[in-house]
Amino acid sequence: MSKLADLKSRVSYQGLLLGGFALLASGLLGLADYNTRDVIQLRMEEDLRASLTQVIPHTFYDNNLLADTTYIDSTGEQLGQDKTLVYLARLEGKISAVSFRLVAPDGYSGAISLIMGIDKEGNVLGVRVLAHAETPGLGDKIEQNKSNWILSFNKRSLDNMTKKQWAVKKDGGEFDQFSGATITPRAIVNAVYRGLEFFKRHQVELLAS
Numbered sequence: 001m002s003k004l005a006d007l008k009s010r011v012s013y014q015g016l017l018l019g020g021f022a023l024l025a026s027g028l029l030g031l032a033d034y035n036t037r038d039v040i041q042l043r044m045e046e047d048l049r050a051s052l053t054q055v056i057p058h059t060f061y062d063n064n065l066l067a068d069t070t071y072i073d074s075t076g077e078q079l080g081q082d083k084t085l086v087y088l089a090r091l092e093g094k095i096s097a098v099s100f101r102l103v104a105p106d107g108y109s110g111a112i113s114l115i116m117g118i119d120k121e122g123n124v125l126g127v128r129v130l131a132h133a134e135t136p137g138l139g140d141k142i143e144q145n146k147s148n149w150i151l152s153f154n155k156r157s158l159d160n161m162t163k164k165q166w167a168v169k170k171d172g173g174e175f176d177q178f179s180g181a182t183i184t185p186r187a188i189v190n191a192v193y194r195g196l197e198f199f200k201r202h203q204v205e206l207l208a209s
């Protein structure tokens with residue numbers, strides 16, 4: 001074999017070998033991705049179920065909240081999305097409460113992601129923070145494991161409080177602010193109020209779901 005032919009065959013052999021390894025590596029990556037995707041999906045569902053059970057007491061439903069949902073157009077409702085996925089709590093087929101995620105866009109450090117539960121009459125059953133970037137020691141008292149502040153929304157509604165009361169005390173309302181941190185609680189109070197307005201606007205449609 002000439003030197004040139006020998007070089008050519010070595011190059012093509014190395015190319016094939018490299019291609020083979022690349023194929024094997026991408027196959028293994030694909031397999032790992034496929035396997036972990038199920039696990040991630042499962043964990044996300046578990047997290048969501050845990051959040052839902054915190055904002056809707058178990059006495060309010062005998063159905064599978066994750067499987068019983070409806071999309072409601074929320075364009076212009078400032079919930080953080082144009083379509084809102086509403087989880088429906090039913091007792092013997094009848095809607096007893098709903099839950100949905102919403103966003104307070106104006107936290108001190110940006111958006112605060114929330115979930116709230118509302119009974120069929122429009123009373124808050126619970127609110128929880130799903131994600132935020134507020135300052136530790138200042139704005140993070142919105143987390144239930146840091147303080148009970150988030151529980152102050154329980155049983156509140158648009159009917160049992162005036163619009164003026166739906167504010168932090170510093171602004172003349174009912175809700176405590178934190179010492180040295182008013183922006184975070186103010187953002188959440190406003191978001192929960194918008195959430196209740198959204199429910200009220202779609203109450204008939206939701207209860208007929």
Ligand SMILES: Cc1cc2nc3c(=O)[nH]c(=O)nc-3n(C[C@H](O)[C@H](O)[C@H](O)COP(=O)(O)O)c2cc1C
Pocket residue numbers: 108109134135136138139140170180181182183184185
């Ligand atoms: C470093 C730093 C971090 C802060 N983090 C927060 C926060 O997470 N949430 C908050 O409400 N205020 C935070 N504040 C305080 C706000 O700037 C503001 O002074 C406070 O919320 C009072 O707002 P008010 O003037 O509307 O009453 C922080 C201030 C500093 C200097």
